[in-house]
Ligand SMILES: O=P(O)(O)OC[C@H]1O[C@H](OP(=O)(O)O)[C@H](O)[C@@H]1O
């Protein structure tokens with residue numbers, strides 16, 4: 001065992017490396033490249049040991065940003081270094097890599113060791129990849145979901161009618177929750193909404209809300225916000241709510257994957273931990289979305305409903321159209337602005353966004369008994385058009401620590417490029433995947449002001465030279481890469497009505 005003082009390095013090196021002065025390692029059983037367990041007051045993790053003559057002094061351990069992003073270790077903290085035994089999970093992860101079914105205690109061990117930092121990035125990544133390739137049965141998913149919830153904080157609400165909406169994601173521009181939450185909260189129902197950041201998209205709901213207010217609230221702050229406003233819109237990863245979720249999401253994001261067992265457990269573990277009793281799951285369906293066909297969507301819906309039954313959350317699924325972006329704005333600030341436009345003056349907002357938001361909110365209003373059966377959508381529409389939802393949005397933004405702004409005060413990337421129609425014709429396709437790639441290339445979601453604003457939707461008629469969409473970025477360099485990508489991949493297809501001529505001449 002070694003006792004050292006933490007020295008933090010503001011450096012992202014992408015692995016769980018730790019650095020110790022070689023003098024301190026002399027005569028110890030710790031060698032470079034060994035795995036060591038580092039215990040600090042803020043939490044523990046497994047690091048790969050490197051030795052140095054100069055980077056840290058004797059008595060110090062160098063820790064990098066990769067770790068401090070997850071564990072709030074401070075400069076000067078005491079650290080205890082021990083030999084890291086090979087975690088039990090490694091054998092279980094290999095079992096899943098071989099396509100076998102895991103026992104409940106094996107799943108518990110994987111989640112426990114993941115959350116306590118005993119697994120390296122390599123092992124965590126292998127687990128996520130094994131689920132992508134081999135999947136899990138419902139019993140395994142249930143065990144994983146429960147354990148993901150139990151290994152973090154759990155919120156208990158006094159009332160039993162706690163509702164929520166959650167999208168499986170995968171469709172660009174899905175800022176729907178920013179309308180649904182204030183509508184439902186304004187109707188008097190309790191809706192403590194937790195979101196993740198982007199997984200496969202250019203902006204997760206947490207990234208979008210963060211443009212308007214804080215999303216990294218503590219548990220007590222969440223309770224306070226919900227008690228005063230009926231709702232909140234927070235990032236699950238900020239609090240200790242299903243902490244395994246954020247670890248796996250950080251692996252999924254660079255690979256742009258969302259394996260089904262993790263999709264189910266990620267959503268449901270957060271909802272169990274947040275004390276949700278009634279949940280509407282939005283399943284965007286269409287080409288380029290996570291779910292391509294209605295049959296696949298129905299099968300996923302059945303799985304959500306079965307899992308909900310096992311963990312005591314009432315679930316209703318809404319299969320929604322996901323074959324092209326929702327609304328016109330893609331990217332955190334652009335989406336936040338579009339959501340505000342919809343709340344300020346719904347007539348100015350894209351109808352696809354309004355339609356989706358009031359439909360989903362309507363289901364919750366009916367479930368919550370504040371709208372008669374089949375009238376939920378009308379009631380939701382009334383709350384939106386009367387300005388009550390905007391008022392509620394302002395309340396929530398303020399309660400979460402932000403200052404309400406109007407839509408025209410939201411700043412968008414200063415560099416922009418317009419992509420125009422190459423020919424006369426009709427917009428026949430807007431590729432979810434390619435338009436997301438362009439927005440990401442421009443810097444979204446990290447660059448909040450980056451993204452894409454569509455000027456057309458599928459079916460629109462355009463003339464050669466008409467604006468198809470505008471790409472925004474805070475960086476000229478990123479904008480140029482995004483434009484190059486757009487010119488190479490054609491995310492929006494324009495085709496003439498005459499597709500092909502066939503004749504015998
Ligand atoms: O599209 P991608 O990035 O894969 O999915 C992730 C998004 O889907 C969910 O949306 P919501 O919070 O229900 O609105 C998550 O919370 C997250 O914002």
Ligand SMILES: Nc1ccnc(=O)[nH]1
Pocket residue numbers: 167168169195196199258262263264266267270
């Ligand atoms: N995997 C996930 C998809 C959508 N939302 C989540 O929270 N998690």
